[in-house]
Every structure is written in structure tokens, then in C-alpha cells.
Amino acid sequence: MKPPSPDTVPTDVYLSFVSSLFGNRKTLFTGVAVHILTYVVVFMSTRASIYLVLCLAFAAVFVLRMYSFRLFDAADKHNFTRADIASWETRYVIGAAATASILGVGSGYAILIVQDPLAEFICIAVTMASMVSIVGRNYGSQKAIDLQTLACCLPIIIACLMSEQLYKAIVSIMLVPFGLTTRAMANGVREFLYKNVIASREISQIADRFDTALNNMTHGLFMLDAHNRILVVNRKACELLNFSHQEQLKDCEFDVVLRYGARHAFIDGSLPGLIQRQMAQLVSGTLSRTLIQFNEDQFLEFSASRRADGVVILIFEDVTVRIRAERKILHMVRYDPLTGLPNREYFVELVKEKLAARSGESQVSILVLDVDDFKHVNDTKGHVTGDRLLVAIGERLKQLAGSAVLPARLVGDQFVLFFPNESNESDIDSRVRALHAAMTGTYDVDDNSFRISFSGGYVTMSSREFRPEEWQIKADLALFDAKLRMKGSCSAFEQEMDARYVERQKLKDDLREAVEAGNLLAMYQPMFTPDGARIDCCEALARWTHPEKGSIPPNIFVQIAEEMGIVGGITRFMINRACRDCASWPGQVAVSVNLSAQDLRSNDIVHIVAEALDASGLEPTRLHLEVTESCLMDEMATVRSILADLRAKGITIAIDDFGTGFSSLSYLDSLPVDVVKIDRSFVRDITTDSRRFKLLCGIVDLSRALSLHIVIEGVETLEQLALIVESNLADIIQGYVFSTPVPQEQVIGMVESLARRQSGLRHDHVA
Template structure:
């Protein structure tokens, strides 16, 4: 029979852990006072037996008992002298072995003295004394030695075998019955010992398990990243880890266990030197949690800037567990995320989404009483500055401008970066046009002041569009659109200006929007057409080329000027489709003309940006079968300057394929002379603006002459545009170097049927000439 209970099958019984084995061995050597009292009683019984009988054998037994008792006592005293010492497993085994031998020998001697008494004397008194003393010791075997079954079994066998033999060999029938009764008594002692040993080991194992759990809990508690504490229903701290005290800023030598929430508040105040009211917040909240008995979570920012999240978990009987987590980084990240979500990272102004939500919330709150002015402002020529000086300087310019705009705001005013170089400003309560205009003019003046950035003195202007609530409505999105179109109108009337939204402007914008829809529909349905205007060789008076010009005949409005719908097409993203259509139509038409007649097609800057121009042109030539040397590609100075490096590379690719390159509107850009040598040009077209005052101003003629001679010296053909009268042609003849001319004097743009008819008539009139000729 082994242990009972859940430890019966514990594998640790096969080899007791050191902690358990130590308990077993120390229990054998414990309570020396009762042991010595028992030894004295048994030795005295042996003395009486010898003294009364006078038998020599009993004298020797008495002496042996004294020696064994003394040796056993000495062993126990020596062991207990170092009872606090830490013993190894081997030390404990030796101690148990010595105890087992000495105790077994001593108890065996008790059985021997009983055997000798029965053998050498018939004195019933002596028999009673020694057997009673022996049985008293037998009864104590289980109570003292139950921790070791080996000791119990050795002592039980050592004492009972001699005693039972003596009763059986030298006694009468009654002695034999007494010997028989000893057998169940011994079994009972063994059973009691086993149960007691099981109880001891079970308690020891349980204590060991509890200690292991406690040690693990303490390690986990002290190594936890969170602060943790347990308090009772009175607010007294029962368990606290170091992190908890650290998060509260407590002194390291202060032990919070056993202290109250009030003491926590006082100690925290003393440690952090913060106002008491700051530190009582957490304590008061925890007290409320204790009373309410509900799980609670809240955050609190300490005076030292640390933000902690406090979680209170209630337990039974009003106690609770407090968990503190340092969420400073998380809170900081959340603030940064909100900052990124709501504010422009460059200027740190509210962004479009956040600003819109704030203004809309204010309008909703004020309802019909909402009154404010809305300003839509952007920077003039910002793109040119950004492209020429670089984006880092452009970013610094935006920051400087945003600070200047912000400095102009009156109290209650707000501003946001709407996107790019656009800013939106709202001024609550400012609704009089005079006040709005005064603010806008101040804003423009402030922005227009020179600013020095990285050694560059930059002057940038601003244009402003204005709408007013409630005069123009109270829907923020609509007011924003109104200010936007007002800004567009301000820019169209000259930079550095302001413009108020009006119903007439709204009607104009409405018509423009309708026209945009109609243009999209016209492109989709193929309603655009291509007309052709001739270019004349001034020496031979022959047509050498036609410039392809797109035309749009609106079903209600008639022909819409290209100056109206081409910019619109660029704004709404249709220019690439229109450009592809013109290229394919013009090249297909040119194939039907005489072989020495070329066609010129304009390519805008947006076409260079939005499409692969080389592939588009190659596709058109392949579809039409037109030789590359019969196609001229005209580009404007603005297209070149938008991205000189990329555009130059594209033009070189086209030129290498045999396509001729012409620079249109020469002289109207930023710095014409500086880039002529970088481009693979064949021809330049002098803008019509050079002809406007040549009759009245000789300087205009001198300037025109200088430009044309300079182009000729560079090996470029020169075309002058906009010749409408013979007088203009006469003034030019012989005074400027011009190869070709274009203008109403030689013919307006005409449809393809008219071009074919003209070429047939002129060819017939000129006999077998290779080109149609225009009569002088």
C-alpha cells in the first residue's frame, strides 16, 4: 500500500526531490525531547528488570540499551545542531542511513530484552514491565518514524520478532495468544505509518507546488512590462511589482505592500513634487472602482509626461487587481496619426478634409445664422519657380507663404492648404464686400513681398477668388466651387487680382460646364474636323505646306473658336485624344496631295506629358503610309520649357526618324535664344505679334529683322505668321530674312475638300508644275 490521493502515482515518489527528501529526513530527527523521555523510560524499565532478577543476561542487555541510546542521542543532537544548514542529497542519505541503523538497533534491543526476560525468569512483574515498555515504544514507531517506511518496517520487525519468539517459546497458552494479537497491531502500525507518510508527502508536494507557482508568479510579476498590484476591499496593497512603483515614480526604498491608496498618493506627490490634485485622480478613480465592483479602464497623464492606462479588474470580497500600462508611445503615435490625417505635413496647416469637416460642423451648428467669407487663393507662376529652382525651394516657399497668410488672419479666421499651391481661408463674420476686398488685398500684398530662400530672392504673387455666406448660399461645397471659379476669373483678368463671385459669373461657368460636356460628346462622336491653312514660299509663291488646324462646329453655337475649346480640352484631359485625331486625319489627308506638299501638326505640352508622342506619331504615319519627311511637328516654346531635357530627347528621336521639327510662336516664350541650339529644329515660326507695329515703329522692324537673320544664321528656315495685307508683305520684302509666310493674305484655314480643289486648280493653271502656285 502506497500513498493515497492525487500524489499516489506521482513519479516524484520514485526519487524524491531534494526539498521533499530534506523534509522527510528532518522529520525523523525532530522533537528530541520526547525521544529522550522515551529512552529514559525504557532504560529505567531495563534497570528494574535486571535489578529485580539479578540475571547477568539482563545486565548486559541493560548496558547495551544505554550505549545504543547514548549513540542515537548523540547522532540526533549533532544533526539538529546544523538544522539550518543546507544539506546535499548525499548528506541526507547518510543521515537517514545512520538514523535507520541506530534506531533499528535500539528498538531491536528492546525486543531482545523481552526475549531474555521470558527466557531466564518466570517473574510476571518483570515480564509486565519490559513488555509494557516495549509495546509503548512500538506504539510510538508510527508517530515518530512514519516519514520513512524503511525505518518503520525495520523497527517493527526488530522489536516484534524477538518478542513473539519469546512469547511462543517460553510462555503458556496466554502468552501465545498475546503474540498472536501483536500481528494485527503491527499491521495497524504499518498502515497508520503509510497514511501519515502519505499525508506528509502530499502536504510537502503541495507546498512545493505552491512555492513553484509562487516563484513563477513572482518572476512573471517582476518581469512584466506592465505595472501590477492587488488591493483588498479597504484599499490596502497586498501585492505590488516594481514596474507599478516605477510608473508612479515612487522612491525605490518605499515598500508599497501594506500601504493604502492614501499613502500611495502622498508618496507619489513627494517623489514627483507634483500638485496633490494631480496625483489623487488615479487614487480616487480606483476607490470608485472598489465601491462599484466593475471592470474599469481609463488613461491618465502624469505630471512627468508619462501617460498610463489604468485597468481595474474586481475580485471576490471587494478586492481588485490594478494593471498600469505605459501608453505614452501609443498616445504619441495616435497624436501623430491624427496630425498626419488632419494636417498638411509641409505647412502644418489643416488639410482639405479636416478643414472642410470643421467648417461644415460650424455651419451646421450656426444654421441660418452662419455668416462668413471664403477665400480661394493660389500662387502666381509657382510652377515655373518650382520647376526652375527645384522642389525643395518650392516647398520652403510654400511654408513661407503659409506663414505670411496666417499672419494676415484676424481673430477667429482659419486657413488650410487645399492642395499644391492652393489655400482656402474662412473669416467668420466678415461679409461686407469692402471688408472682404480689404483683407484680400492685404493678403495679396503680403504674399507678393520678396522672400529670400537659400540665396534666391523670390517674388511670387497671388490671386484670390471670394464667395460670401449667406449672400451666395450656405452650402460649403458650393461656396468652395464659387470661390474656385472666381479665382479662375481673377487669373484670366491678370495675376495678383481678386474677384467676387456673382450670378453672371455663375452663368458663365454654367455655360462653360455645358460646353465641356458638349466637347466631350463631340470628341466621342467624332464631330471634330480638321482644316488646313497654306504656307507659301515667298520666293516661288508656291504652297509648300499646310498647317492642320482642328475645328469644332457646335450644333447650336456654330464654330467655336479654337482659343476657347483647346484650353478647355487641356483642362479636362481631352487634348491627347484630339491631338491623336488631328495627327491621324492630317497624315491620311496629306497622302492624297502632291508628293512635295507637307503637312504641319501642332503638338501641345500636355501631349508630351500625357502620352507617348513618338509612338502616337509613328502609329499615324504607319496607318496613313505617309513618308516621315512630309510631316512637320510644331511645338511651342511653353511645351519645350515645361521639361526641356525630356522634350529635347523626344524631338531628337523624331528628327532622327526624318520628321521635321518646327518651333511655333517663336519669341513669345521666356528665353528663346538660350535653348535654340539645344533642339533639333528645322524651322522657326515668328509670332504675328511682331507685325503689329512695323508700319508705325521702325524699332519693331529692326527687332524682327534681327530675329530672322539670327535664325537664318543658325541654319533654320523662317516662317512669319499673321500676314493679312499686301502692305505688310511689301514692308518685309528685302528687309527681313523670311523663307515662308502664312496668313489670311494667302488663304484661310479650309476643309480637306477645298484643299484638294485648290491644289487641282492651281496645278492645272500652272501646267505641269510640281506644286500649286499662288498668283502674286
């Protein structure tokens, strides 16, 4: 390899070479002392005064060189350019070459002029010794080597050649290879040192990069030897484990460091047993990864790898944020976000855990609570208020449940509670019913006060018979039974409920088939004028004859249809059948059809009625549509709009069962109503109860003041009819006093019979 020149080596290496020239100044003091002493001896031996002059020259050059050295020491080398470094190299080379020149001149003068063997020997010996030292001191500058070698050897060679002594001339020529060898040795030293400087610099750079990477890792790192002593530790490890002196941890035992070096990071100032075992397993290689909780606010995840030579590398990171996020996600998965109660899935898990932890068997209960009329709260007060009501219910549920009962939210407005009965009380049913009763009461939300009741269904079973897939079915059956009985009641599951449920489900399937196939019947109850002389209208009543069970009462199958959401199919069937049948009736007899709350939730009913009228050819004025007050409670604006559209087509609108709902009088003024059908409850006992009769009269007076047509339902006796006729309370009478519901063929016969009777009466009157 060619020795590097100052033009090719990096600037920092060039500076290091030049700096080496200005180092090791003790050799300069030794050299100048030897040189001066030597020339003093030569002077004393030869009495040649030139050697005294040369001694002064040595001293002068030495002083100048020392001054240059001090200037170099004081210079700011960090800002040196290559030109600055070359300038300092030149200064040094001039001083070194001057010293070498004095030695060469002294030796040449001794050979050529003095010609004293002792003087020649002393001068040449000192000069050659100095040349040997040139390699060790001046390897950093090729210029210094070349000039000093030339300055030492050239005067000797010239003097030997001019002495005309053959052997001296031959020997002097030998200085040429000696000088070249010296030069080559210096170059070799410089090349070797250059390689080492470059290698050292690269190693230093690699070490710096490694150290930078190591100490800027997001993970903590320990490297342990086979004896569990720390070889390497990075800054992040010290931060995570609260170590303050990173450099002092090297060669310390890892267990000791963890136990005593970071006491404030651990519980009670030392590693808990679990953490200590986990660390031991990691270091031994029996565990490759583990999560360690050092305190409530710090989770570290460790992974370990073990090399063949026994060195263990531990890498760990702070996963506290991740653990918190995972716990938050787990909480979101397990708990209802609105009430903070466990959801259904987690409730089942908790119940299983409680049952698995039991040592003995006992009776346990699960209660399902359903908020009565919760939809009414949402519709009247808004969903925000409804949600806050659920939160208030959840809080009361937690308070009443305490630690002995496990509450949860199933879905919507349904809640569930598990009674583990850990004290093995025999009367667990009374505890369930007591909690159900305690939940009923007043809830204050957003300056609103709600009187809330709950329908409840519960199942009591042996703790060993608990089946997650069965408990809700049984509790729901009990809840369904409670709702059928009365809102706000609580029912326990009984085995016959299961049979009734299966039977009801079968009835639902059969009803769906009957509605889809049109296998329903339409019966008609005539509505007469008070004198009974004419049928004004007939109310269409749906009937269903089951192929196996026979006739199913309307209050049962209509309720089932509403639960299933298929009551609209019954309405469509009845409107089409009623319009078609009414079109075949003689005279101007009208037909009346009942609409359900579901029918009035969209404008579809308007299209259904229009299609039925077009298909049958029935005049719109002969079709009456009846709505109950319960239909008007939800979405009042939508109902008003739909009824207005129907009335605009010429259809008569009637309120059925008037007086049995809420705010009845307000409906008379705000809705497009033509007819008021007063409920049968106002007719009952009017012949014996004067207060009830006065109430009926008041309703009639109010309705007539609003120009409404009055139909009184449920007139069953002649006494009731006589009192109503005498007081002129009704425009139309509907009840068993005149007729029960009849088939459409019989309606035709009744209309024709009444027409013939009226014709006969008129004939007799004329006669």
C-alpha cells in the first residue's frame, strides 16, 4: 500500500500526524543537550572554533522550536483548515531540518577540514544516532523525514567524496541506501499508524453510533454475563427502573441491582415474590416473554434471549399506555357505556365465576326487569332524557343490589339481576320481590319527575342447574306472563309457562299464515238510528277461526298481531273486504273499519284505503275509519296529517272508545274528527247511577257543541235505550239491544227487511 500523503488523508488524521510532531518534547531537550555537549568535546579536542558557533546554532534553533511548540499548543485546533495544518507542518520541518543541517555540517567539516579521527568518529556517530531517532519522532511528516535525512547525509557524502580517499568515498555512498531505508521505515510506521488511526476512528464511530442507538432506544436493555452480572445497560433501562447512575451498574449483579438499586420503584422497597420468580425464569431461559406489573402505574413487558456462551439479553418496554387502552377496550366490551353496568355477555361470565367459586349447592335466582311505558318517555321527552332516566335507574339498581346481588343491563330498557344467595336463605323469592318493589317509584331527571314501574320475571333454580342458554328464556317467559297480567307486576317462572309459550309461538305462526293467505272472516255489527228503524252503518269486526282450536277471540289474536307487527296485514284485509261487502249493500249503509296505532305511523294507510275504494267502487263517504285514543298518543303530528288526508278524500273519521284514554277532550278540538263513539263504560248502570248518567249527558253536550255526530256503544237493554232516546243523547246506537255481529249476507237481509217494514208503515199510514 502506498504511504498516505497529506493531500489524501482525512483532515483529522492529517492533524493527528502533525500533532505527533509537536509531542514528546523530552527527546528534544535530550537531543540538544547531547548535541551541544558533543560539539564542546570536539572543540576541546580540535580547538576548531566552528564547533562553538554550531553549539550556539543548536541553542538558537532549539529556542525557536520551543517557541513554535508553545504557539501550537495554544492554537484552537478545532478550527484548523488543511492549509493551517500544512503551515504548522512546514514550521516544524524547517526547525527539524535546521537541526539536522547543523549535524550534517559539523560531520562534513570534521571529515574534510579537521581530519581528526576522533572528531570524525564523534560527529558521525552523533549524526547517525540522530538519524535513527528521526523515524521514531518524525514519522508523521514525510517532508521532515526526507529533509532531515538529506541534511544529515549529504554533507558527509560530499566531504567524503572531496577528501579523495577511496574507501571513505565508497563508505559514504552507503549512506544513500541507509537514508532510503530510514525513509522507508518512517513511511511504514506512518502507513501502519494511518491504518490503525482509520480503524480506530471507524471503531470509535461504530461505538458512538452503537452507544447513540443503544441509549436512544425506546426499549430498555440489559446484557448479562453467564454469572448474571451486568455487561451493558442503556439509558432507557435506567429511566424505566429509576436508576440514576448508569455507568455504575456495569459488572454489578442483576438481582442485587433490581432489589436494592430501585427500591422506590417496587412495593415495600423490594421485589415481590411473583416479580422475582418471573425475572429468574427469564434469565434462566424457562420463560421468553412476560408482563410484569411493578406498581399500579407501571407495566413493563420483558423478553429474553440467551446465547450459547451464557450471555442473556433482556429487552423490555413500558406498555402501561397499551395496558390501560386494553383495559379500557375490555371495559367497553364488558360494560354498558350508558349505565356502567355489566352487559349481557359479561354478566353471564360473572355468574359462572360466582357459581364456580361456590363449594356447596343452593337456590339462586335471576330477575329480569322491564321499564313500563319507557317508549312514552322517549317520545314525549326525547331520547336524551330517556337515556338519563336509564342512568338513574342503573344507579338505583346498583344501590339496592349492593354487594350481595349482581346487576347488569340486558338491552334497551331491560335490566337483569343475579341473586347468588351465598348465605343459602330459603326465602329467596321474597328478596327478589322486595327488590322489584323497591325499584318502583319516582325518578327525577332533567327537572322532570317520572313515576316508573317495572314488569319483572324471575327464575329460581339450583346453582348446579344453571344453564346460560336457558335462564333468559325462562325469565323472559315469566316477564311475558307478568306483562299479560298487569304492568308493574312480577312473576316467577313455572313449567307450564314453557308450554304456553310454545303454544303461543305456534299460534303466531298460524296467524301469520292466515293473514298472508287471507283466511280471516269479517263480521259486521249494525249501528241503528235510535228508533231502530234504519241501519246507518256497520262496524267491521275481524274474526279468525283456527283449523284446530276453533274460533280465537279478537282480543287475543289482534294483540298477537300487534306483537308480531302484522296488524297492518289484518287492517289491509279488513279494509278491502269491508269496502267490497259494503258496495253490495242496498241503500247508503256505510261501513266502519278500525285502525291500529301501527297503521297510523306512515302514509301507507292512505294508499291502502285509496286502492280499496278504487277496487270496490265504494263511495268514500260510505267508509268510516275508527281510531282509538291509544292510537293518538304517539306521534301526534303524523297522526293528524294522515287523518286529514283521509278526511280530504271524503272518508268519515271517528274516535272509538271515547273517554277511556288521556286528554280526550283535547283530541276533539285538535284532530279532524266527525264522529264520537262513546265507550260502553259510560252506558253501564245509567239507569241506576245518576252520576254516571250525568257524566254521559255532559260528554254528549260537549260533543254536540262541537258539531260532532254521536254514537253510543254497548247499549244492551231496553231500559238503557229508552233513557237514551228520551234524553236525545245519541244519533246512532250500537249494541246487543239491536243486534250482535252478523255475516255480511245477513246485513243485506236486515237492511232489506227494515226497508220493507218502513215501506209497509208508510203504506198503512197513507191508507
